[in-house]
Amino acid sequence: MLTTDFPIGSPCWIDLGSPDIPATAAFYGAVFGWTFQEVPETGGYGFLQLDGKRVAALGNLDTGAQSAWTTYFRTADADATVKAAEQSGATVRVPPMDVMQEGRFAALTDPQGAEFAVWQSGNTVGLDTVSEPNTLVWAELHTSDLDGAFAFYQGLFNWRVENFEPSPGMSYRVISTADGDQRQTSFGGIAPVMGEDQSTAWTPYFAAADVDALVTKATAAGGSVLMPASDVENVGRIAWLADPNGAPFALIKGEPQES
Numbered sequence: 001m002l003t004t005d006f007p008i009g010s011p012c013w014i015d016l017g018s019p020d021i022p023a024t025a026a027f028y029g030a031v032f033g034w035t036f037q038e039v040p041e042t043g044g045y046g047f048l049q050l051d052g053k054r055v056a057a058l059g060n061l062d063t064g065a066q067s068a069w070t071t072y073f074r075t076a077d078a079d080a081t082v083k084a085a086e087q088s089g090a091t092v093r094v095p096p097m098d099v100m101q102e103g104r105f106a107a108l109t110d111p112q113g114a115e116f117a118v119w120q121s122g123n124t125v126g127l128d129t130v131s132e133p134n135t136l137v138w139a140e141l142h143t144s145d146l147d148g149a150f151a152f153y154q155g156l157f158n159w160r161v162e163n164f165e166p167s168p169g170m171s172y173r174v175i176s177t178a179d180g181d182q183r184q185t186s187f188g189g190i191a192p193v194m195g196e197d198q199s200t201a202w203t204p205y206f207a208a209a210d211v212d213a214l215v216t217k218a219t220a221a222g223g224s225v226l227m228p229a230s231d232v233e234n235v236g237r238i239a240w241l242a243d244p245n246g247a248p249f250a251l252i253k254g255e256p257q258e259s
Contacts, residue, residue, distance in 0.1 A: 002130045002137055002187045006074050009157030009177045010187050011139045012119055012126030013072035014204050015057035017065060018245055021046075024067075025058060027243050030221040031214055032134040032206065053128035055135045067245035070107070070117050071139050071202040073157060078104045078120040081156055085110075088152050098122075110152055112143045113200040118156075131207060138205035138252060139188035142198055146173060146190055162186070194227075201248070203240075208251040211237045215251070218243075 006012040018024035021044055025036035028048060036058060038046035045059035061067055075081040078096045086092060089111035096106040102124040107117045119126070131137045143149040150173060153159055158178040165172065176186040193200065208214050211229045218241050219225060226248060227240035236254015243249070 001184065002139075004126060004128070004130055006121075006126040007177045007179060007185065008074055008076055009159055010074055010185075011071050011136065011204075012074040012121070013057070013117075014069055014127070014136055015045075015059060015072075016067065016069050016247060017059055017061035018067055018247075019061045020245070021058055021060065024243065024245060027218075027221045027223065028056075028058075031217045031223070034134070050129070050134055055127055055129060061245075067243070067247040068115070068201065069204050069247055069249060070115060071204060072105065072117040072119040072126075074126065075118045075120050075157070078106050078118050081118050082106045082108065084156055085152075088155055090152070096120075110149065110200075112145050112149050112152075114141055114143060114149070114202055116202055133207050133209045135207060136204055137207040138250075139202055140205060140250070141188070141190045141200075141202050142193045143190065143200045144193055146171065146192065149190055150175070161190075164189070203248050203250055205238075205250040205252045208237075208253045211239050211251045211253050215239050215241065 028034045034048040034050055036046055036048055047054045048056040048058055082092055082096055085108050091109040093109060094107035096104055098104050101122050103122040104120040105117055109115050129135050141149060150161055160176045160182050162174045164174050171192060173190040174186050175188050175190060176182045215229050222244040224242045226242055229237060229239040231237050236252050239251045241249055
């Protein structure tokens with residue numbers, strides 16, 4: 001399960017690029033009860049908070065980019081991780097750079113086309129709270145090459161994998177950090193793309209006390225349903241949504257790593 005210990009290789013931060021920060025903050029506020037606090041002298045970047053705790057971040061969308069959530073994975077050495085990623089076929093979108101005294105980050109695209117980022121902690125290790133209702137609980141990669149994708153990230157973070165078949169014929173790989181009990185340290189999964197229209201990408205799952213109620217809130221606030229709420233045996237109740245700018249995210253009630 002994802003925890004705020006954030007061991008090396010685990011998701012430790014998520015942020016979203018938006019063409020309209022106030023409108024996007026209002027959407028997620030309506031769905032999850034988040035509030036937005038801009039960080040001074042950052043050009044609009046700020047924290048999405050729940051009860052005063054940072055659960056995500058929001059900033060301006062890069063010119064020509066499509067609105068999407070970015071998942072950050074913790075590393076002990078951002079420069080070394082970026083070098084290893086490049087050698088394994090990744091593209092560097094933002095080279096390693098310091099974020100004041102908070103940490104050092106870089107943004108990359110993996111060999112299959114999924115965007116992600118790495119974070120070397122300084123004063124900030126990661127989000128203030130995870131795995132609680134309306135916060136990040138799981139990170140999922142959909143890709144056309146499960147073997148290649150896992151090999152790439154294992155080379156960077158030494159992830160472990162457990163094959164899981166939520167339904168007959170469905171391939172899913174539960175991923176865990178390098179150390180500790182494998183199931184207790186699982187934080188995400190790798191799955192095939194769900195259709196020709198789905199891009200290779202990391203998608204955040206937010207824990208939901210009531211998936212259907214959040215779907216209703218999201219659609220009322222201008223979001224769209226990508227996959228209706230449904231029960232997945234041995235997993236829980238899941239729905240996939242997109243915010244008004246088209247950024248996908250998912251909801252889940254249940255423990256994704258249990259089988």
